[in-house]
Amino acid sequence: xxxxxxxxxxxxxxxxxxxxxxxxxxxxxxxxxxxxxxxxxxxxxxxxxxxxxxxxxxxxxxxxxxxxxxxxxxxxxxxxxxxxxxxxxxxxxxxxxxxxxxxxxxxxxxxxxxxxxxxxxxxxxxxxxxxxxxxxxxxxxxxxxxxxxxxxxxxxxxxxxxxxxxxxxxxxxxxxxxxxxxxxxxxxxxxxxxxxxxxxxxxxxxxxxxxxxxxxxx
Amino acid sequence: xxxxxxxxxxxxxxxxxxxxxxxxxxxxxxxxxxxxxxxxxxxxxxxxxxxxxxxxxxxxxxxxxxxxxxxxxxxxxxxxxxxxxxxxxxxxxxxxxxxxxxxxxxxxxxxxxxxxxxxxxxxxxxxxxxxxxxxxxxxxxxxxxxxxxxxxxxxxxxxxxxxxxxxxxxxxxxx
Numbered sequence: 001x002x003x004x005x006x007x008x009x010x011x012x013x014x015x016x017x018x019x020x021x022x023x024x025x026x027x028x029x030x031x032x033x034x035x036x037x038x039x040x041x042x043x044x045x046x047x048x049x050x051x052x053x054x055x056x057x058x059x060x061x062x063x064x065x066x067x068x069x070x071x072x073x074x075x076x077x078x079x080x081x082x083x084x085x086x087x088x089x090x091x092x093x094x095x096x097x098x099x100x101x102x103x104x105x106x107x108x109x110x111x112x113x114x115x116x117x118x119x120x121x122x123x124x125x126x127x128x129x130x131x132x133x134x135x136x137x138x139x140x141x142x143x144x145x146x147x148x149x150x151x152x153x154x155x156x157x158x159x160x161x162x163x164x165x166x167x168x169x170x171x172x173x174x175x176x177x178x179x180x181x182x183x184x185x186x187x188x189x190x191x192x193x194x195x196x197x198x199x200x201x202x203x204x205x206x207x208x209x210x211x212x213x214x215x216x217x218x
Numbered sequence: 219x220x221x222x223x224x225x226x227x228x229x230x231x232x233x234x235x236x237x238x239x240x241x242x243x244x245x246x247x248x249x250x251x252x253x254x255x256x257x258x259x260x261x262x263x264x265x266x267x268x269x270x271x272x273x274x275x276x277x278x279x280x281x282x283x284x285x286x287x288x289x290x291x292x293x294x295x296x297x298x299x300x301x302x303x304x305x306x307x308x309x310x311x312x313x314x315x316x317x318x319x320x321x322x323x324x325x326x327x328x329x330x331x332x333x334x335x336x337x338x339x340x341x342x343x344x345x346x347x348x349x350x351x352x353x354x355x356x357x358x359x360x361x362x363x364x365x366x367x368x369x370x371x372x373x374x375x376x377x378x379x380x381x382x383x384x385x386x387x388x389x390x391x392x393x
Binding site for chain 1: 348366381
């Protein structure tokens with residue numbers, strides 16, 4: 001894939017395959033193109049050249065409506081700062097993607113409650129997300145990303161704003177749930193300790209993907 | 219730090235007398251611990267015995283310091299195997315990795331490839347330790363963390379060195 005922003009090339013022939021159920025870390029220095037790669041894989045950006053395929057379907061070239069629908073149903077997202085709606089409660093934030101997918105209110109909040117329990121947030125459902133700690137908020141963000149049972153979870157520096165121990169707790173949950181559900185995870189990080197939670201890591205350098213030659217997929 | 223392999227690497231760059239080998243070794247790898255002459259010649263003797271170097275151009279009436287040593291094909295293969303094989307991921311391997319990077323640059327090989335291979339070995343070990351953390355008790359987690367932090371420090375060094383390869387190449391090739 002090739003993708004530029006104005007005159008600045010971000011991806012220059014980056015290629016990557018991810019198998020179903022795999023947890024892959026995309027590493028690289030700042031400005032290497034790793035977040036752009038994730039955004040192209042997730043259908044948020046369209047590459048200028050090249051192809052993106054998901055489950056036998058070509059993603060690039062799909063209209064925005066179809067890509068949005070795919071992002072709502074097949075993909076989940078966790079970003080560094082959660083991007084939750086601070087005025088809404090934890091339960092509201094988690095239920096939101098289901099409500100947007102026309103799931104009934106009763107079913108959506110039942111699922112939200114189930115996820116709150118699963119991620120150790122039972123008592124916090126009614127709390128506004130703006131009142132939560134960083135770790136609690138990121139767990140809500142994780143629940144929101146997984147509540148639609150996505151096939152792929154895209155995470156861009158999901159623990160970047162958390163302290164070490166809290167970050168590890170969030171990663172433990174993310175990896176644990178992904179393995180239980182068989183969710184494919186594409187995780188962008190500059191942190192080797194975060195990448196060590198993935199079964200495989202690839203490096204992005206100057207907009208291209210390289211792979212350490214003796215990495216063994218788990 | 220492997221003195222025999224480092225000397226072999228220097229000889230692959232160019233045949234040398236023992237004195238010049240010591241000088242080059244000390245300049246790049248022996249900052250805090252220069253190599254004794256005795257160790258240089260003892261090592262060269264063993265390398266010659268093992269067929270990895272040959273002594274050539276001995277000047278008449280002279281002792282061992284006047285011989286010029288040349289690497290053999292066996293020696294070249296040994297250097298290549300050493301450079302290619304990642305070092306076991308454990309603390310304090312920076313000096314070995316540093317030697318490999320400098321020698322790779324001297325010999326016109328891809329230091330980036332060796333750094334990438336080492337990064338892969340480190341990440342694999344970090345995955346193993348992370349799994350121990352996830353599935354073990356608190357003591358296991360603390361022990362695994364100790365290893366993880368050391369490996370992370372090595373990886374940071376690998377990343378910084380990778381970013382400095384261009385400047386390091388110029389420095390090595392100019393000397």
